[in-house]
Structure formats: C-alpha cells, structure tokens
Amino acid sequence: MGEISSEILTRASNGDIKSFEQVYHEFSDFVYNISIKITSNSHDAEEVTQDTFMKIYRKLKTFGFCSSFKTWVYGIAVNTAINYQRSSIKKESQQVDFETIALTLKCNTATAEDNIIEQEDSAQLDSLLKELKPEHRVCLILREIEGLSYSEIVGILFIPVNTVRSRLKRAREALMAGREAINNEL
Amino acid sequence: MNCKKIQELLITDYLDGELDQVLCNRIQQHISGCIHCRQFEERIVPFHGIRHIEPPTRVWENICEKITTEQMLPQGNWFEYLLERLREFLLIHRQPVFATVTVFTIMVIALMSIQGQIKTDTGGIVVEDFGLWIDEENGAIGTAIEEYFL
Numbered sequence: 001m002g003e004i005s006s007e008i009l010t011r012a013s014n015g016d017i018k019s020f021e022q023v024y025h026e027f028s029d030f031v032y033n034i035s036i037k038i039t040s041n042s043h044d045a046e047e048v049t050q051d052t053f054m055k056i057y058r059k060l061k062t063f064g065f066c067s068s069f070k071t072w073v074y075g076i077a078v079n080t081a082i083n084y085q086r087s088s089i090k091k092e093s094q095q096v097d098f099e100t101i102a103l104t105l106k107c108n109t110a111t112a113e114d115n116i117i118e119q120e121d122s123a124q125l126d127s128l129l130k131e132l133k134p135e136h137r138v139c140l141i142l143r144e145i146e147g148l149s150y151s152e153i154v155g156i157l158f159i160p161v162n163t164v165r166s167r168l169k170r171a172r173e174a175l176m177a178g179r180e181a182i183n184n185e186l
Numbered sequence: 187m188n189c190k191k192i193q194e195l196l197i198t199d200y201l202d203g204e205l206d207q208v209l210c211n212r213i214q215q216h217i218s219g220c221i222h223c224r225q226f227e228e229r230i231v232p233f234h235g236i237r238h239i240e241p242p243t244r245v246w247e248n249i250c251e252k253i254t255t256e257q258m259l260p261q262g263n264w265f266e267y268l269l270e271r272l273r274e275f276l277l278i279h280r281q282p283v284f285a286t287v288t289v290f291t292i293m294v295i296a297l298m299s300i301q302g303q304i305k306t307d308t309g310g311i312v313v314e315d316f317g318l319w320i321d322e323e324n325g326a327i328g329t330a331i332e333e334y335f336l
Contacts, residue, residue, distance in 0.1 A: 028246070033239060179231065
C-alpha cells in the first residue's frame with residue numbers, strides 16, 4: 001500500500017478522475033476498515049470514507065510531497081473518523097448494526113470450525129474495542145490491525161512516541177482485563 | 187530492570203518488535219527466572235479474527251458523483267453561477283415554467299377575488315379588502331371601473 005506515483009497524484013490534484021480512482025483503490029480498504037473499527041457502524045464508515053476521500057481530493061494540491069503520502073492519507077482518515085464518532089456520540093447512543101455483523105459473517109475462511117472461532121474472536125474484539133477510549137482504540141487499531149510502527153503512528157496522530165506507548169499499554173491492559181472477564185463468565 | 191518495567195515493555199515495545207536485540211535478550215533472561223512476569227506474558231494474547239472488509243462499490247460511486255458536481259462548480263462567484271444555472275434552466279424548461287407561472291397566477295387571482303367578495307350593507311355598498319374603498323360621504327366607489335363591476 002502507498003505505492004502511488006507523484007505523476008498520478010499530480011494528475012489527480014488537477015481533477016483527473018481516473019487518477020484519483022487509483023488513489024481511492026489504493027487506500028479505500030484502510031480508510032473503510034479503520035472507519036468501521038472507530039465508528040463501530042458500517043453506515044457511518046461509508047460516510048467517513050466518502051468524507052475522507054473528498055478531503056483528500058480537495059487538499060491534494062496542498063500536499064507538498066515532503067512527507068509520506070500514505071501517512072498523510074492515514075492522518076486525514078483517522079481524524080475524520082474520530083471527529084465523526086465524537087459528533088455521533090453526542091447525537092445518539094450506539095445501536096446494533098446488523099449490516100456490519102452480516103458483512104463480518106460473510107467473510108470466507110478455510111473451514112467451518114475456523115470460521116466460527118474467528119467470528120467469535122472478531123465479535124468479541126469489536127465489543128471490547130467499543131469499551132476503549134477513542135484515542136486508545138485508534139492507537140491499538142493502527143498498531144495491531146494495520147501493523148504500523150510507533151514512528152508511523154507518531155506521524156499520523158502527531159503525538160510523542162511515549163504517548164503512543166502509554167496509550168497502547170492502557171488499551172491492551174483494558175482488553176486483557178475484558179477478555180479475562182468474558183472468559184470467567186463462560 | 188524490575189518486574190514493573192519488564193511488564194511495561196512486554197505489553198508495548200517487546201510485543202511490537204520495537205526493541206533492539208540486546209534489550210530483548212535481557213527481558214527473556216528475566217522472564218525465564220521470574221514466574222510473575224512469565225504469567226503476565228502468557229496473558230498477552232494476540233488478536234485473531236481481524237479481517238479487512240472491502241468498502242461497497244456505492245462508496246466510490248458517491249465520491250465520483252460529488253467530485254463531478256464539484257468540478258462543475260465555479261471557483262469564484264457563487265451568485266453568478268446560480269444566475270447562470272437559473273438562466274439555463276429557464277431556457278431548457280421555458281414551456282413548463284411558463285405554464286406553472288400562468289396557473290399559479292390564475293390561482294392567486296381567483297383566491298383574491300373570493301376573499302375580496304363584496305358585501306352589501308343597508309342602502310349602500312361596502313367593499314372589503316384589497317384596497318377597494320368607499321367614499322362614505324358621497325356613497326361612491328373609488329374608481330369608475332370598480333363602480334362598473336360592483
């Protein structure tokens with residue numbers, strides 16, 4: 001991911017829709033999935049994905065090629081998703097999103113047994129992630145799910161590396177405690 | 187390093203591969219001799235079942251539509267743009283617009299004439315609403331046209 005040439009970016013910034021489509025296909029997977037994890041809702045994730053790419057399209061001319069384009073896109077996506085989540089929390093309490101559940105269940109895995117285990121893990125993870133503070137959740141998602149290094153997370157969230165470390169620590173401790181509580185109940 | 191520091195590193199840098207080999211070796215040495223830290227490490231379970239979901243195709247379709255709309259918008263004066271769009275609209279749809287305006291005008295006139303009905307009073311004529319008036323002293327109505335109709 002992130003292998004977009006400066007030529008394509010220049011054409012996209014000049015309004016070439018085909019070039020921008022390449023940018024979309026390169027990053028839409030990340031943007032959509034991080035949006036789902038932050039908002040916990042597929043409908044909101046679609047909105048966030050659209051908003052993110054419209055921001056990218058409008059700001060492309062201001063991207064100076066000084067930093068990594070991937071980091072730049074990730075930063076816009078994460079901030080858009082966090083802001084959307086904050087505003088939607090104010091508007092309404094969270095609801096069960098059947099579409100997200102259905103999408104998750106549709107994903108194919110090797111065997112039926114694996115499928116059940118993974119679905120349980122995924123559902124459990126989703127419910128545990130919802131309990132975390134948004135800033136802790138974002139750090140954990142970027143690290144655990146997207147596999148970004150600490151320095152990459154620093155570049156996206158504009159926070160010191162020690163803050164990344166402490167947020168990951170707190171998020172993981174909370175998840176460990178949550179998992180243990182669930183396992184004790186079973 | 188004490189157990190607290192070791193456990194902090196276990197749950198962060200060690201787990202995420204952010205430590206150099208020397209520090210990793212020191213931590214592993216500590217774990218091999220410390221039951222508490224070993225138990226702590228065993229509690230750290232990596233995530234399973236995290237899968238990426240592809241965004242629906244309608245997301246790109248919506249983005250594409252928005253971009254196309256934006257590209258049609260002018261970069262400068264919005265007022266001129268709106269006037270231009272209105273002019274284009276009227277040129278294309280002049281017949282339905284003319285018909286709508288005509289029907290609307292007729293309806294307004296009809297409504298006004300119903301509301302502005304004339305009431306006869308004892309010996310004279312009283313006209314209500316819509317600016318019609320009676321010269322009470324002379325018993326005459328405002329204009330010759332009004333007199334003709336009333």
